[in-house]
Amino acid sequence: MPDLFQQHSPLVQIDFGELQDNAPTIEETPFLGYLNLRGKTSNMAFVAAVLKVLGVEPPTTANTMVESGDYRIYWLGPDEWLVITPTGQAGKVQSELNAELKDVFSSIVDNSSGLTLLKITGENATKLLNRDCPLDLHPWVFKPGQCAQTRFAKAGMTIAPLRDGSGFEIIIRRSFADYIGLWMQDACVEFE
Amino acid sequence: MLLIECPYCGERDETEFSYAGEAHIARPLETEKLNDAEWADYLFMRKNPKGAHREQWLHAAGCRRYFNAERDTVNYKVKSTYKIGEQS
Structure with missing residues (x-):
């Protein structure tokens, strides 16, 4: 268990507080x-074990995510999911899943130190992301409950x-x- | 911008995909009985057709799954895509 006081956000050097007036709000949720x-x-057996530990079955519909209490499960592939837990709980959830999935063909890898999450909100959030994201982010097409890589x-x-x-949350x-x-x-310079 | 349909994720931008060679090349079952020419044919020799071609593609920036596609090498139209192990 890493000491949280020793951790630094990967964006510690970037101040999103002083963006242009009409720029979307960018906030990091680190750790x-x-x-x-x-x-x-x-x-x-796999589905039952995940249901027991996380309280929900892994979503089987492509590009959807489910929430269960403090956990969120993103579909990454037909046999692959990303489980997001609150700060400091990944180890606990991993060992619970490991115990339940001991004899089941499966794998659980802790990626906590490799990823971080940004929330981009405000009326220009879509514009900012579509500066260099090929996905159609219009709310008619990309609705809450969906996710995409x-x-x-x-x-x-x-x-x-x-x-x-x-707005959106992005995991990078x-x-x-x-x-x-x-x-x-x-990219926010133009939203003055 | 070209849209390619991933059999898992649906239509996505071409930049999310990468090419992974000709599809439907089966590994010979008894490789020890092959001569060098037959082995080289399996390893290296690929079709280079002008027109319809069956290829493997990887949804590299998306679900990271391989799938098969039928693409026309003349006009780059992707006629169909289907999962590995399926027939189009």
């Missing part, structure tokens, strides 16, 4: 837990609309966070 979960939904400014990201329709690699942060700051 969440991220688990990469793999298994076959055709195996009932795509690219932003050539770096990989997982994106989902926020429930209240105010920690190693690309500084680059994406600077890219967004620069």
